[in-house]
Each structure stands twice: as structure tokens, then as C-alpha cells.
Amino acid sequence: MRFPADCKYTKDHEWLKIDRQVATIGITDHAQSALGDIVYIDLPKVGRELKEHEVFGVVESIKAVSDLYSPAAGRVIEVNSALVADPSQVNRDPHANAWMIKIELKSEPADLMSSTAYEAYVANLK
Amino acid sequence: MAKHTALYDEHVRLGGRMIDFGGWSLPVQYSGLMEEHLACRESAGLFDVSHMGEVHVEGPDAESFLNDLLTNDVARVAVGQAQYSVMCQDDGGCVDDLIVYRRAQDKFLVVVNASNDIKDFAWMRSVLSRKCYRCTLTHESQNYSQIAIQGPRALEILQKLTKANLSSAKNYWFIESSICGDTPALLARTGYTGEDGFEIYVSWEMGPEVWRSLLEMGRPLGLSPCGLGARDTLRLEMKYPLYGHEISESINPLEAGLGWAVKLSKTGGFIGSSSLTAAKERGLSRTVVGLRMLDRGIPRQDYEVFDASGNERLGVIASGTQSPTLKVGIATALVPIRFSATGTKITVNIRGTKVPAEVVSTPFYKRS
Numbered sequence: 001m002r003f004p005a006d007c008k009y010t011k012d013h014e015w016l017k018i019d020r021q022v023a024t025i026g027i028t029d030h031a032q033s034a035l036g037d038i039v040y041i042d043l044p045k046v047g048r049e050l051k052e053h054e055v056f057g058v059v060e061s062i063k064a065v066s067d068l069y070s071p072a073a074g075r076v077i078e079v080n081s082a083l084v085a086d087p088s089q090v091n092r093d094p095h096a097n098a099w100m101i102k103i104e105l106k107s108e109p110a111d112l113m114s115s116t117a118y119e120a121y122v123a124n125l126k
Numbered sequence: 127m128a129k130h131t132a133l134y135d136e137h138v139r140l141g142g143r144m145i146d147f148g149g150w151s152l153p154v155q156y157s158g159l160m161e162e163h164l165a166c167r168e169s170a171g172l173f174d175v176s177h178m179g180e181v182h183v184e185g186p187d188a189e190s191f192l193n194d195l196l197t198n199d200v201a202r203v204a205v206g207q208a209q210y211s212v213m214c215q216d217d218g219g220c221v222d223d224l225i226v227y228r229r230a231q232d233k234f235l236v237v238v239n240a241s242n243d244i245k246d247f248a249w250m251r252s253v254l255s256r257k258c259y260r261c262t263l264t265h266e267s268q269n270y271s272q273i274a275i276q277g278p279r280a281l282e283i284l285q286k287l288t289k290a291n292l293s294s295a296k297n298y299w300f301i302e303s304s305i306c307g308d309t310p311a312l313l314a315r316t317g318y319t320g321e322d323g324f325e326i327y328v329s330w331e332m333g334p335e336v337w338r339s340l341l342e343m344g345r346p347l348g349l350s351p352c353g354l355g356a357r358d359t360l361r362l363e364m365k366y367p368l369y370g371h372e373i374s375e376s377i378n379p380l381e382a383g384l385g386w387a388v389k390l391s392k393t394g395g396f397i398g399s400s401s402l403t404a405a406k407e408r409g410l411s412r413t414v415v416g417l418r419m420l421d422r423g424i425p426r427q428d429y430e431v432f433d434a435s436g437n438e439r440l441g442v443i444a445s446g447t448q449s450p451t452l453k454v455g456i457a458t459a460l461v462p463i464r465f466s467a468t469g470t471k472i473t474v475n476i477r478g479t480k481v482p483a484e485v486v487s488t489p490f491y492k493r494s
Contacts, residue, residue: 036355037160039448040424058477060424062159062448063355 001029001122004095009118010071015095016112023072026099027059027090030122035061038087043100048076050103057100059090068100072109078102131176132271132333140351147354148241150177155353162356163450166319169348170277172340173357175325176333179243180270181250183234185261192226192234194396195253197379197388203228208298208316210387213246214398218378218405222246222369225316227300235312239369243267253397271333275340276323283344284324288313292324306339318357320364320491362445363491365416365458371427371444372414372458378402381460382414413466414444416488417474419455423481424448425474431459434471436480443474449490456490
């Protein structure tokens with residue numbers, strides 16, 4: 001499992017990379033591994049206003065369906081449409097090209113974990 | 127506490143992700159469902175199916191007992207031959223589907239679903255007590271390991287471990303021979319994937335050795351261990367029924383599209399035959415169809431199915447998945463008969479959106 005240190009993590013197994021007011025969001029290595037072969041992704045439209053913890057999309061493997069939760073309130077400013085066309089990129093590397101959305105943050109999100117804290121969190125789930 | 131098959135330690139060693147299925151702890155996948163599914167379609171897949179239930183039916187009246195119990199005609203099965211069949215309740219609902227192997231004139235092996243093993247044996251005993259049959263039933267599930275090797279290279283791999291001439295066994299025939307030296311084995315050209323292949327029955331204790339030998343011989347030829355996940359997507363691409371989905375106590379075999387295995391004209395009938403005959407004469411009101419999504423979206427079990435306009439609710443999805451081979455959403459659903467013609471447009475309610483789909487001929491996957 002790889003949890004890059006320059007990202008923050010949520011209990012819902014999403015990662016965020018925050019650059020000033022913009023957060024890039026994806027799902028973690030743990031999440032993609034637990035789901036298995038990802039074959040379907042639904043993402044929101046650019047411009048949508050998300051509340052904190054609102055469902056913004058869905059990711060499906062052959063066997064499982066999983067909602068995507070927005071870790072913070074903000075407006076969607078970019079969507080990775082290449083991922084919708086080839087969802088298996090999430091399995092190959094959930095960080096590199098497999099980001100899902102970018103949002104313009106309304107406020108600083110609370111309850112984020114560092115990579116080491118998230119690693120411990122995941123280890124405790126087993 | 128889920129039961130372990132004899133192969134449990136093998137699964138753990140291979141990194142299998144263990145889940146509880148029908149009271150058994152079995153791997154849902156090893157390396158990945160997609161990879162395992164495609165290995166079976168392109169080379170070969172190895173499956174632990176030791177959870178399946180086995181019953182021995184023996185005695186001078188074994189054939190007549192089975193012919194009263196089952197929808198298909200056991201009298202047509204030769205020694206060395208296997209037959210798919212359904213066991214019905216008196217009202218025609220399915221107790222289970224199964225395979226009968228005729229080992230001698232008066233000796234049969236009946237293989238049933240793991241989740242119904244106990245129920246089936248109780249039902250068989252109750253049917254046995256209805257008449258004075260001269261035959262015995264013995265529950266043998268705990269004495270068998272069952273391993274399936276399926277795929278275009280299955281025969282080639284299995285042939286390396288047995289002196290039996292596997293090519294001489296046609297589809298749905300079997301050979302009683304040995305494997306891995308002198309381990310007695312029943313090698314049946316049957317399966318649940320739509321590929322050529324064999325189901326291997328050996329004693330419980332010999333399961334691990336046979337499994338390891340097959341993997342060792344088969345790995346260089348592309349053989350991959352396959353979990354329950356791939357087993358399910360492989361069978362669904364063929365529209366093979368799974369108990370509790372396409373067939374159940376409330377779905378009869380005619381509705382499930384298994385009429386080919388239901389011999390209503392069999393002499394003396396069978397349990398459920400009068401109900402099924404009456405249902406056929408009335409005309410079926412519903413049937414299990416195959417659906418293919420026309421737009422993005424994966425149909426899942428229990429999602430609602432509507433007509434094309436999205437106004438009339440027709441039923442729910444029985445089994446659904448993204449087809450690993452066809453790369454499209456496929457499903458089965460029990461729908462009113464007037465929506466069952468190939469090409470009929472319907473919709474599936476996927477998280478609040480009615481996504482278009484159509485009724486297609488099955489199997490979804492056709493071997494090239």
C-alpha cells in the first residue's frame with residue numbers, strides 16, 4: 001500500500017491534495033484494493049456545489065458499488081473525464097492520473113489524517 | 127463459523143480473499159476477478175468447488191426413485207453419462223438444480239448446491255419415504271473434494287496427471303480412473319463456465335495434492351486459480367442459473383427457461399409434473415430473460431426493471447454484473463412474458479436513473 005505523504009486522507013478512504021484553495025480528490029490505495037477491478041465511475045458536473053460529506057459520485061468494481069463522499073464543501077472546478085473512459089487507472093495507481101475531481105474549497109476541511117495516521121487507521125480496520 | 131474445505135490452507139497461501147458462502151469459507155478472488163475470469167476464457171481456471179453437496183443413490187430402484195424425484199429423464203442416462211436436472215416441490219417450485227452421474231445401472235452420484243445441501247437431503251429422504259423404493263441414500267458431502275478445471279487448455283493440463291483418455295469423454299460424460307498416480311478420481315466433462323473442462327471428484331483428503339499438482343502442471347500454460355467472483359461472472363455470461371437468483375422455491379423451471387430439462391411426458395410423471403403441466407397449459411405469465419445494457423451502468427441484483435417508458439414496473443434484477451468478456455452490463459430478470467421477446471426495450475433503475483437496456487438472446491457469451 002502506498003499513501004503519499006503530500007496528501008491528506010479521510011475515514012471514507014479518499015485522498016486530498018490541497019494547493020491553496022483547490023483540493024484534488026481521489027480514492028486511496030486501500031480503497032481500490034478492497035473494491036477490486038474497477039469498471040465504472042460516475043463523476044459530477046463542473047460547477048456543482050458540494051456540501052461536506054455529500055455523495056459526489058460512485059465507483060463500481062465487478063462485485064461492489066461504493067459511493068464517493070466529498071471530504072469538504074466547495075465547487076467542482078474540474079472533472080477527470082479520462083478516468084470515466086478508463087476506470088482501471090484507479091487500480092493501476094490511485095494517485096498518478098487517477099484523481100477524480102478538483103474543488104474550490106469553501107472552508108478548510110476538518111478531520112483529515114496525515115499519511116502515517118491514515119496508514120495506522122487502515123491497519124486497525126483489519 | 128464457516129466450514130473449511132480441504133483446500134482452505136491452499137487458498138490462504140495463494141492470497142485468496144476469503145468470504146463466507148453458503149456456510150463455507152471460500153476465496154472470492156486471488157489476484158483479481160477480471161484476470162481470473164479471462165484466464166479461464168483464454169487458457170484455464172482452477173476452482174475449489176468442494177462445498178458442493180454429494181449424495182449417493184444406490185439400489186435396484188435408484189433409477190425409478192430419481193425419475194420420480196427429478197424433472198429430467200434419468201432412464202436416458204447411460205452408465206458413464208451425466209445429466210443436468212431440477213428437483214421440484216409438488217407445486218413445481220425448485221428445490222434445487224443438480225447433476226446426476228450414472229456410475230452403474232443401479233448406482234448414482236447426485237451433486238447439489240452447497241447452500242441447499244442439508245435441505246436437499248431432507249427432501250430426498252422425504253420423497254424416498256413416499257413409496258417402498260429399494261434404494262439407499264447416503265449423504266457424502268464431507269467425503270469429497272471437488273475441483274473444477276475449466277477453459278480451452280483444461281483437458282491438456284489434466285491429461286498430464288491421469289492415464290485416462292480424456293478426449294474419449296464427450297461433453298456430459300465421465301471417466302472413473304485415477305489422478306496423481308493411483309488416487310481414485312471421477313473425471314467428469316462438466317462445468318459451470320461455458321468452457322470445455324472437467325470437474326474432478328476425489329476423496330476429501332486428496333484434494334490438496336490434486337490441487338497443487340494441477341496448479342504446478344498448469345501454471346506454465348496459463349492456468350490461474352479462480353475464486354467465487356469469477357465463477358459467478360463466468361456462469362452469468364452463460365446465463366446458467368444460480369439457485370436463489372434465476373431459480374428458487376417460487377420460480378419454477380419452466381419460468382427459468384429450463385424446459386429442456388423438464389420432461390413432462392415422462393412415464394409416471396415426477397414430483398411437480400402435474401403443477402408444471404397445468405402451468406404450461408395455462409400459459410406462462412413470466413419468464414427469466416437476459417438483459418444487456420444499452421447505456422453506461424451496471425445492473426445489480428434487486429435493482430428494479432421497468433418498461434421502456436419507465437412507468438410500468440416489471441420486476442427486479444435476479445443477477446447482474448459488468449461482463450468481463452463483453453465489457454458491458456448484463457443481467458437476468460424475471461419479467462412478464464409479454465416483455466420477453468428478444469429486442470424488447472426496457473429500463474433498469476440504477477440509483478434513480480432509468481437506464482435503457484434490451485432483452486437479448488442468451489448465452490451472452492458465445493465461445494469462438
